[in-house]
Amino acid sequence: MNANYPDRKILAHLPTPLEKLERLSKHLGGPDIYMKRDDQTGLATGGNKTRKLEFLVADAIAQGCDHLITTGAPQSNHCRQTAAAAAHCGLGCSLVLRGEPQSQMQGNLLLNKLLGAHLYWTGDRNRQEVMAEVANEQRAMGHKPYTIPLGGSNVMGATSYVLAMKELTEQLQAASINIDFIVFASSSGGTQAGLVLGAELYGFRGQILGISVDHPAEELQMQVSALATATATHLGVGTVSIANRVEVNDDYLGDGYAMVSETEREAIQMVAQLEGILLDPVYTGRAMGGLIDLIRWGAFTRGQSVLFWHTGGAAALPAFVDKLLP
Structure with missing residues (x-):
């Protein structure tokens, strides 16, 4: 088939x-x-998220989007790979991370910053709500965001x-x-x-x-x-x-x-x-x-x-x- x-x-x-x-x-x-x-x-x-991002990023580019938004835990591998894909393709990137800001920028958090991603923290709020706010902020700045779900x-x-x-x-x-x-x-x-x-x-x-x-x-x-x-x-x-x-x-x-x-x-x-x-x-x-x-x-x-x-x-x-x- x-x-x-x-x-x-x-x-x-x-x-x-x-x-x-x-x-x-x-x-x-x-x-x-x-x-x-x-x-x-x-x-x-x-x-594994790199494979998924091949199709997600292609879809974003086809729609004329210039900024990727996704979500995950503080040490999310998906978020780190999304930030890397955005950097590679010349796109902006915002990551909505669960919980409160971390005191130490270790592991994937460090890589996210090195890759140029903007970090947002949910605190005790719903992640979808925070992602929607970030998307609206990007639109207000003249960008066209593309939202990627948890884990792609x-x-x-x-x-x-x-x-x-x-x-x-x-x-x-x-x-x-x-x-x-x-x-x-x-x-x-x-x-x-x-x-x-x-x-x-x-x-x-x-x-x-x-x-x-x-x-x-x-x-x-x-x-x-x-x-x-x-x-x-x-x-x-x-x-x-x-x-x-x-x-x-x-x-x-x-x-x-x-x-x-x-x-x-x-x-x-x-x-x-x-x-x-x-x-x-x-x-x-x-x-x-x-x-x-x-x-x-x-x-x-x-x-x-x-x-x-x-x-x-x-x-x-x-x-x-x-x-x-x-």
Whole structure:
């Protein structure tokens, strides 16, 4: 079934590498573990949002917009990549960040400032309300703003991960690798929606498991299913059925979003020390921690192959130094 893809602005370094994690696989004594390196997409240390921004920025430019506005947590990787995309394309950028101003400009906050983004803080207000105010300010100054949702997770953003699945299936075929499971961090739903739709379109028959970092499983499943269905309609493949492919595990929510526990600490140190690869404390550290635990109790076993989709985020590590080191 042919999809009608919208225009994109080339921003990412694609295809991203596909690597086998030999030492981690041996250490855990379970399945063969592979990694899809979307931490190497570019845009100020990379991440999965760079793929999404190719379509979002192209849409903004097509509409004649000159200023990007988006929102996220203080250490949002999506916000940092949006700021980098705006700088690269000569656009203005405003970031609406949750909570109160931070006393130290570390991690992604530092990069946001270096990239020239304007920072706004929500305090106890609704982020959508603050974003609307920022957009009105930009219009009053003669600009034409383009608002990007949390995580870039709309049909434009999800479209990028439909194509990412195509990219992966081509890599697997070329290397004669069979993958039984794909595991990754899932939050705003755009990456997972694109992957499950892409799996249907491009014939990937393995299971796709999102490790939730902040939402109950049922809530996130509904969110992903709705977005995948909308994306299918957007691409002209609306008859595709994906509901039974949306799998979410919410066993690793811990104390909540961005709250670092032994799960994240162990995973970050293990992958760093065995493979020389950096994970982040909020998304990939939690998802890898979940994968490690699932392997230990036998959900994935010898003879199987698991692909961990690295969605980036290592730029946030310096902001969590007190949580990561004894």
